[in-house]
Amino acid sequence: MQNELKYVGKSLRRKDGPDKVTGRALYTQDVRLPNTLVGRILRSPHPHARIVRIDTSRARALPGVKAVITVEDTKGIKHGFVETPRYPADQEVLARGKVVHVGEEVAALAAVEALTAQRALELIEVEYEVLPAVFDPEEAMKPGAPEIHPSHPKAPRALANIGGTTETEWGDVERGFAESDYVREDRFECQLRTHGYLEPQVTLAHWENDKLNVWTSSMGGFVKRAKLAKVLDLPQSSVRIHKTYVGGTFGGKIDLYSHEYCACRLSMLTGRPVQITASREEIFSAYRHAQPLTLEIKTGVKRDGTLVAQRIRAINNAGGYRGSGVVVIFLAWGFTMIPYRIPNLKYEGFSVYTNYTVRAPQRGHGAPKVRFAIESQMDMIAEALGIDPITIRLRNARGSGEKLPNGDDTHRGDLRECIRVAAEKSGLLAKYGRDRKSPPKGTIRRGIGIGVSAYMGGTLIYPNGSAVIVKMNDDGSAIVLTGAIDIGQGSETVISQIVAEELGIGMDDVKITSSDTDTTPQDIGAWISGMTYVTGNAARQAAGNAREKLLQAAAEKLGVPAPELVAADKVISHRLNPEVRMTYREAIAHSVAKRRGDTIIGEGFWRTMRDEPAHPSLATTRGRWTENYAFSAQVAEVEVDIETGEARLVKALTVHDCGFPINPALVKGQVDGQVSMALGHAFMEEVLVKDGYTLNPNWLDYRMPTIHEMAESEDADVITEQYRVGQPYRTKEVGEGLISGILAAMGNAVYDATGVRLHSTPFSAEKILEGLRDLEYQKKKKLKKIEA
Amino acid sequence: MLKTDNESRAALKAPAQVVSLCVNGEWSELAVKPRTTLIEAIRDLIGLTGTKASCESGTCGACTVLADGRPVLSCLTLAVECDGMEVRTVEGLAEGDKLNPLQEAFLDHGAVQCGFCTSGMLMSATALLERDPKPDREAINKALEGNLCRCTGYNGIVDALLAASGQPVKARTE
Numbered sequence: 001m002q003n004e005l006k007y008v009g010k011s012l013r014r015k016d017g018p019d020k021v022t023g024r025a026l027y028t029q030d031v032r033l034p035n036t037l038v039g040r041i042l043r044s045p046h047p048h049a050r051i052v053r054i055d056t057s058r059a060r061a062l063p064g065v066k067a068v069i070t071v072e073d074t075k076g077i078k079h080g081f082v083e084t085p086r087y088p089a090d091q092e093v094l095a096r097g098k099v100v101h102v103g104e105e106v107a108a109l110a111a112v113e114a115l116t117a118q119r120a121l122e123l124i125e126v127e128y129e130v131l132p133a134v135f136d137p138e139e140a141m142k143p144g145a146p147e148i149h150p151s152h153p154k155a156p157r158a159l160a161n162i163g164g165t166t167e168t169e170w171g172d173v174e175r176g177f178a179e180s181d182y183v184r185e186d187r188f189e190c191q192l193r194t195h196g197y198l199e200p201q202v203t204l205a206h207w208e209n210d211k212l213n214v215w216t217s218s219m220g221g222f223v224k225r226a227k228l229a230k231v232l233d234l235p236q237s238s239v240r241i242h243k244t245y246v247g248g249t250f251g252g253k254i255d256l257y258s259h260e261y262c263a264c265r266l267s268m269l270t271g272r273p274v275q276i277t278a279s280r281e282e283i284f285s286a287y288r289h290a291q292p293l294t295l296e297i298k299t300g301v302k303r304d305g306t307l308v309a310q311r312i313r314a315i316n317n318a319g320g321y322r323g324s325g326v327v328v329i330f331l332a333w334g335f336t337m338i339p340y341r342i343p344n345l346k347y348e349g350f351s352v353y354t355n356y357t358v359r360a361p362q363r364g365h366g367a368p369k370v371r372f373a374i375e376s377q378m379d380m381i382a383e384a385l386g387i388d389p390i391t392i393r394l395r396n397a398r399g400s401g402e403k404l405p406n407g408d409d410t411h412r413g414d415l416r417e418c419i420r421v422a423a424e425k426s427g428l429l430a431k432y433g434r435d436r437k438s439p440p441k442g443t444i445r446r447g448i449g450i451g452v453s454a455y456m457g458g459t460l461i462y463p464n465g466s467a468v469i470v471k472m473n474d475d476g477s478a479i480v481l482t483g484a485i486d487i488g489q490g491s492e493t494v495i496s497q498i499v500a501e502e503l504g505i506g507m508d509d510v511k512i513t514s515s516d517t518d519t520t521p522q523d524i525g526a527w528i529s530g531m532t533y534v535t536g537n538a539a540r541q542a543a544g545n546a547r548e549k550l551l552q553a554a555a556e557k558l559g560v561p562a563p564e565l566v567a568a569d570k571v572i573s574h575r576l577n578p579e580v581r582m583t584y585r586e587a588i589a590h591s592v593a594k595r596r597g598d599t600i601i602g603e604g605f606w607r608t609m610r611d612e613p614a615h616p617s618l619a620t621t622r623g624r625w626t627e628n629y630a631f632s633a634q635v636a637e638v639e640v641d642i643e644t645g646e647a648r649l650v651k652a653l654t655v656h657d658c659g660f661p662i663n664p665a666l667v668k669g670q671v672d673g674q675v676s677m678a679l680g681h682a683f684m685e686e687v688l689v690k691d692g693y694t695l696n697p698n699w700l701d702y703r704m705p706t707i708h709e710m711a712e713s714e715d716a717d718v719i720t721e722q723y724r725v726g727q728p729y730r731t732k733e734v735g736e737g738l739i740s741g742i743l744a745a746m747g748n749a750v751y752d753a754t755g756v757r758l759h760s761t762p763f764s765a766e767k768i769l770e771g772l773r774d775l776e777y778q779k780k781k782k783l784k785k786i787e788a
Numbered sequence: 789m790l791k792t793d794n795e796s797r798a799a800l801k802a803p804a805q806v807v808s809l810c811v812n813g814e815w816s817e818l819a820v821k822p823r824t825t826l827i828e829a830i831r832d833l834i835g836l837t838g839t840k841a842s843c844e845s846g847t848c849g850a851c852t853v854l855a856d857g858r859p860v861l862s863c864l865t866l867a868v869e870c871d872g873m874e875v876r877t878v879e880g881l882a883e884g885d886k887l888n889p890l891q892e893a894f895l896d897h898g899a900v901q902c903g904f905c906t907s908g909m910l911m912s913a914t915a916l917l918e919r920d921p922k923p924d925r926e927a928i929n930k931a932l933e934g935n936l937c938r939c940t941g942y943n944g945i946v947d948a949l950l951a952a953s954g955q956p957v958k959a960r961t962e
Contacts, residue, residue, distance in 0.1 A: 013895050020903030021891040021910065023838015023878035030837035196938045198842045198850055198904040247840070247904025248938050280843040488902030488939050668960070669898045669940060676941030699847035699936065707932045710942040714960050 007500040008723050011665035012507060015493040016245065016486055028202045028215045028244045029277065036204070037066055037110040039263050039276035040117040042124050043286050044099035044106055047355035047692030048133035048146065051098055051106070051126060058123040059109060064116035067269040068109040068124070069262065071096040075233045081255045081324045081360075086154070086619055087164060091321045091358070093231050093261040098131070100148050100320030101357045102692040103286025108262035110274045133692060134161070137294070137317040137352035148320060148353040154619070161353040163318050164326030166333055168621040170405050171344030176309025180300025182385060187296045188373035189760040191686040192317075194289040195362055196677075196704050199247025201283060205263040206273040212239045216260055219249045220485055220525020222463050225517045227256035232264055236517075243515040246487040250677070251361035251736075252288060254527045255323070284697030289687055290362030291328045292317045293369040301381055305392035309344035312336055314370075316359075318351045323358040325351035328366040330618040335370040335740070337405055338454035338629055339415055340396040345405075347621075355692050361527070363674070367453060367740040368681060372761060375451040375744030380757065389432065389450050389748065390423045397452065398631070400720075406616065407624050411730065412720040413657055415452060415631040421716055422450060422633035422655040431637075436755055443643040446650075449748025450635050455737025457628035458530020458608040460615045465607035466535040467521035468542040470499060472600040476570040476584030477509035478546070483523025484535045485515035489735055490666040491531050495539045497662055502543035502725055504568040505584070529733040532662060533628055534606050537728055541604030544726055549600045553591035554582050630732035632656035636745035640753045642772055645765035647750055649679040649711040652742055659721035659732040667734050671715045674739040680705045681739075682746040682763050807871040811836065812880030820867040827851045827862035829870075830877060838878040838907050849935030852908035853877050859915040861934075878907035881914065890914060893952035898944030905937040913949055922953050 019025035056068040071094040078089035095106050107124050111117035132146040139145055140161040148161050155162035177183050203216040212234065218224050221241035229236045246253070259276040266274040278287065296313040314332045318325030329349030336347065382392040397415040404410065423429060428448055435445045469481040480499050484491040496510040503510075514520060524534050547567055554572040555562035558580055565572050573581035582590075591598045609624055616623030637651040652675040661667045684703045688695040696702045723729045743761070751757045756771030804819040811834055818833050830839050830853065839862060842850035846864040853862045854876040881888050890913060893899070900906050909932065916923055916931035923931065928949050937945060947957045 014900060016903070017895040017900055018887065020900050020906050021878070021887060021894050022882050023836070023907050025903050026837075027840070027904065029841060030831075032835075032837075196936075198848060198902070198936065198938055199840070200842065245903060247842075248902040250938070280845060280847075490901075665898050669901055669944060672898070672941035672943040673901065673939045674941075676943075677938070698845060699843055704936060704938065705941070706936065707929050707942045707946070710946065712960075713941060713943050 005501060005723060007497040007507060008662055009660065011663060012493065012497060014490055015496050015512065025245045027199055027247055028204060028217045029199070031204050031215045031244060033204065033206055033273040036273040036275050037112060037266070037270060038114045038117045039108060039110045039266050039274045040121050041105050041259055041262060041276065042107040042121050044095065044102060044104040046099060046128055046130055047102050048131040048148065049099050049128035050131060051095060052129050053127040054107060055125040056107060058125070059120040062116065062120045062123060064112040065120045066110045066112070066272065067266050068107060069265055069269070070094060070107045074265065075231070077231045077233060079227050079231050079256050080322055082322065082326055082618065087322060087326055093258050101355050103282070103357060104320065105258035108266060110266040110270055133355040135354050135356060135692065137315050137354055140352050140354050141350065148355060163322045163351040163353050164329065164618065166329045166349040166619060166621060167347065168333060169346040171309070173309045173311050173344045173346040176344035177298070177300040180308045181303040182381065183298065183300040184377065184381060184384070185296070185298040186377050186380070186759060187294065188376065189294050190292050190369045190372070191762055192289055192292050192689065193362065193681055193685045194284065194687050194702070195250040195252035197248030197250055197252055200280065201253065201257060201259060201278040201287060202276070203260045203263040204273060204275045205267040207264070207268040207271060210238060212264055212268070213242060214239065214264060215242045215244050217244070217246050217253055218485070219254045219487055219527040220523065221515050221517045222483055222522050223254065223525055224256065224260065226462065228260060228264060231256065231261055240518045241516070246485065249487050250363045251365065251527065255360060281697045284687065284702065285694035286357060288323065288358050288360035291325065291359045291366060293328065293332060293366060295369065295373040297373055297377055299377055299381065301385070303385060305382060305385055305387045305395045307340055307342050307396045310342045311346045314349040316349065316351045317354050317356060319354060319356040319358045321358045324361050325359050326618050330621060331366040332370050333621055334456065334625060335367040336374065339398060339452050339631065341398060356689065363677060363736045364739045365736070367455065367737065368678065368743045371451055371453045371740035372744045372747055375741070376747050376757070379449070379748045379751065388429055390419060390429060393419050393450070393452060406621060408626060408629065410629055413629050413631050413732070414720065415454065415633070417718050418631050418633040418655045418657060419452060421718060422635050422653060425655070425716060426635040426653050428635055432752060435753055443641050445640045445642055445753040446637065447640065447749040447751065447753025448635065448637050449745045449752050450633060451741035451744025451748065452633045453737055453741035454629050454631045455529060455733045456626035457630055457733035458524070458534045459528055459626050460609060460612060461528055463522050463524060465605060466523045466538045468535065468538040468604045469521055470503070470542040470546045470602040472546055472550070472588055474585060474588055476505060476588065477511070478503060478505060480510060480512045480539065481520045482512065482514050482535060482539065483517070483520045484531055485526050487526045489526060489670065490663060491526065491535065493666065494532055494536060494662045498536055498539045499543040502540055503547050505570055529735055529737070530608060532731045534608055536662065536731065538604040538606040540729070541606065542602040544602070545604060546600055546602030549591065549598065549602065550584060550587050553595060554587040556594065557587070557590045558582060628659065628730055628732045630657055630659070630734065630737050632738055632741050634738065634741035634745050636742055636749045638746055638749040638753055640750060640768060642754060645769035645772070647683055647763055647768060648709065649682065649746055651712040652714070654713070654715040654738055654742065655718060656715065656734065656738055657718045657720050657732060658734040659730050660719055660723050661717055662731060664717070667717065668715060670734045671738055672713045674736070675711060675713045675742055676705050678739045678743045679709060679711055679746065681743055681761060684709070684762065686762060805868060807867055809870055810874045812876060818867065822866070822868060824867045825863055826853065826860070826865040826867050826870055829867040830862060830875070836877055836879050840904055840907055842904065849912065850905050850908045852911045852935065854911055854915055857915065857918065859912050876911070878910055881910060890917065890952045893948040897947040897951055897957065899940060899948040901939035905935060909935045909937065909945060917953060922955060923949065
């Protein structure tokens with residue numbers, strides 16, 4: 001069957017490609033409305049302070065200033081990344097009473113042009129009473145630490161500043177450790193990193209005729225609409241998020257941001273369009289970054305490397321509000337339990353308020369840190385037991401048809417197959433340990449390492465489901481209405497391929513209208529790794545629905561039963577007698593004439609895990625998570641200069657299971673991008689913060705990979721699923737799950753090259769040199785002992 | 789950023805001057821302030837929004853355009869410096885609907901994802917290919933080292949440049 005596919009499974013060109021290489025593609029900053037005002041935000045200069053007084057009168061009096069707002073001009077409605085009974089909304093759109101991080105939004109204004117707006121900001125007087133601040137989450141947890149917010153009512157009473165906890169266990173870990181032949185404990189830490197999207201955060205809002213029109217750089221308009229409508233106290237029908245292309249997000253543009261609210265509110269007050277663009281410095285020093293997790297892991301294994309028990313304690317430095325901090329401690333459990341069988345597990349995660357900026361998801365949302373920790377320890381265990389890194393992983397990796405502790409199923413996914421293919425293609429076992437055994441001449445050492453990961457694909461978070469509408473045109477071409485947003489991943493292309501395949505029309509016959517909350521149906525958004533599966537299946541259904549209507553119209557006209565007809569290349573013909581045929585144009589005309597004017601519109605809806613009421617519990621992990629686990633094994637080859645300590649990724653191999661690639665070239669693009677982002681994590685990137693102030697708020701000092709750091713990136717797709725026209729399909733995640741195994745692999749490869757085992761990222765030259773010196777010292781000490 | 793009242797008032801009142809710019813073959817006369825940057829002239833005065841404003845401090849390359857054939861960061865270049873110059877932007881690459889070979893290669897080799905670096909990347913690459921029609925990897929790295937891309941890992945971009953200059957491209961997927 002698969003060979004008959006014409007569009008699905010092919011590396012077709014991006015649908016949005018021509019617009020993007022000609023400069024026609026419209027991003028939020030490119031939308032121009034007459035009379036637009038410039039909006040600016042006044043931010044806190046303190047990490048923790050009480051606001052004693054705000055006086056905006058001098059700013060208001062400045063000619064050219066049209067409106068100034070503080071929290072007193074809002075409805076006081078709170079919002080949160082998570083809004084559940086356990087974790088109610090906790091953040092106001094502008095600071096009320098106190099500020100909890102440097103850069104927190106205190107006031108906003110709109111003026112006729114940028115210089116006036118800037119001058120007006122400087123005329124706002126704010127009197128602060130500075131409070132003691134705390135930045136280290138383990139300090140913040142201690143009783144008596146400066147209180148940023150009261151601890152969650154269900155948190156252990158002795159601990160301060162706890163935003164939330166996740167606790168879960170199965171089996172009996174203590175008995176498991178007692179029954180283990182080898183037990184070890186390690187602690188791993190990660191640096192603060194940021195998304196590095198090229199398009200700045202920007203919003204244009206225009207309140208006109210009781211309607212709020214919004215253009216904003218986001219990862220899904222329907223979430224933004226719901227949150228904006230809530231905090232503005234407007235019905236959702238009064239808020240329209242328009243389509244724009246999005247210049248990179250990587251997790252950093254999901255949640256509601258204060259500037260989005262402020263642009264809207266200022267427009268409602270002035271009746272004029274208001275645009276707020278964040279400067280790169282603001283993005284670096286006041287916006288949301290990823291979550292630095294600390295992981296303490298105790299693991300017990302049998303002599304042959306079989307995992308018996310694991311105890312994990314995760315502490316998240318969550319910043320000044322709850323943000324996605326309580327999600328990442330749930331996810332850290334999830335990314336622990338998928339790849340390997342762990343018979344006895346005890347997990348506890350703490351999300352701790354500190355006086356850092358609020359946290360957002362970043363591609364992988366905790367998985368890079370979790371996999372770095374577990375895969376590093378796996379290699380240490382293997383070495384202690386005298387087992388190679390492949391064998392120990394194969395012994396514990398999950399196979400197909402396994403039930404997971406949360407009731408999920410691996411279906412046809414098989415991590416063992418990914419590991420086997422990765423081992424074979426990379427020749428890891430032949431290369432492993434080579435430079436440590438017989439160091440080559442010169443200062444360059446080469447090392448190889450493996451890391452595995454697994455990721456969920458789509459889960460139940462608002463709005464939980466996607467709908468797609470396919471409208472046929474007179475000539476047999478189609479218009480697709482989808483709420484899906486193309487943030488670069490290629491959603492418009494993938495959806496077009498599915499519609500073209502199901503409907504038997506060409507790619508050019510499919511035109512997409514997307515991501516507009518008024519004209520397109522609801523969509524889950526591009527942030528829970530489920531768009532190809534959820535929205536794609538909705539598109540498949542919608543196109544299938546239109547195809548069935550076409551066939552029925554043709555069956556009537558041709559006088560043959562519909563099941564005997566086939567539709568392809570805009571022609572409907574009889575299976576056995578191709579002479580009996582009619583064009584789509586004729587079938588549509590017949591439908592309009594004879595079927596009550598039906599112009600043929602197909603509808604499709606999809607929701608993952610239809611029998612599950614909601615997302616699993618963030619507190620207890622109970623409940624099903626996803627029906628599509630994607631497994632991967634990745635191999636890194638690195639070079640380390642032992643004179644300078646500098647390390648670089650030379651080559652990456654990614655073996656992954658995305659189910660079935662709808663567009664292999666787009667999948668490849670996701671692989672390459674994640675390898676690049678991971679090497680930034682491994683060797684380059686860190687947001688440096690001192691006392692709450694960002695020290696490197698620009699790309700000269702926060703170094704992201706440039707073309708000089710580009711690594712060779714190969715991949716192999718272990719295809720486990722099929723696509724058949726008219727049948728539901730199961731694709732798996734590919735946009736963020738492949739950033740973690742490769743990070744772990746780089747850590748293991750640095751060890752393989754040098755013998756230096758690092759327990760924290762980044763693997764900086766300083767840390768590697770220190771490790772080398774320490775090894776040298778240990779060697780000398782040993783020699784002295786022998787001599788003595 | 790202008791910090792004091794007096795400075796910003798002075799900046800607001802600074803007299804405009806007229807510059808002539810030939811953008812993609814069309815001459816315009818623009819009244820600009822001394823502080824007006826080339827990117828502001830291109831995007832806000834002429835209305836060509838294909839050139840992207842990302843860091844606005846010369847660190848990312850997204851705003852790269854060609855001024856008299858040389859790649860410049862339009863966010864760091866003042867419009868008055870470009871008086872009488874020929875400026876080329878991403879909008880000038882295609883002939884009508886017909887993409888040029890470099891644009892085609894960007895689409896065929898996965899050099900485009902979110903697209904925000906694409907305009908600047910294309911302009912830096914155009915300048916390279918015009919002076920070096922068959923650049924080696926070192927020349928490609930040198931020419932594009934100031935253009936950040938966060939989506940592609942640069943692999944697709946390098947492949948596109950090799951393909952556009954008639955050099956072999958290695959298959960990397962199975």
